[in-house]
Amino acid sequence: MRNQVADLARLGPMPASRAVGEDEVAEYQRLLEGIRPPVSDEEATVLCRLFGDDDFFGLAWALLHLIESAPGWPIPGCLLHSDNEWIQTLRQRLLNSIVPLDKPN
Numbered sequence: 001m002r003n004q005v006a007d008l009a010r011l012g013p014m015p016a017s018r019a020v021g022e023d024e025v026a027e028y029q030r031l032l033e034g035i036r037p038p039v040s041d042e043e044a045t046v047l048c049r050l051f052g053d054d055d056f057f058g059l060a061w062a063l064l065h066l067i068e069s070a071p072g073w074p075i076p077g078c079l080l081h082s083d084n085e086w087i088q089t090l091r092q093r094l095l096n097s098i099v100p101l102d103k104p105n
Helices: 003-011 022-033 041-050 056-068 085-097
Strands: none
Touching (some): 003 022, 003 041, 022 056, 056 085
16 A cells, blocks of 8 residues: 555545645645555555545545546445445446446447
């Protein structure tokens, strides 16, 4: 596991945007920007635990895109926390990507 992912795990879930200072946002941003996709399945599993309650100044989208870069995506265990809007977004994006086989082109 990359150091940036381990450091993000130590920081924990992204706090609400209204309850955080610039330095904390900058630390999340620095760590996320230091991760080059694709992430491993193990890293994606850890990253899925970092979603907070809002978009955290757009950084939740960066997190989502990193998670989706994992070679084994979708990882079923990552999609179980249905009360988080970001996990719901990942689930919906997965459903949107499924092309029905019985539909004519």
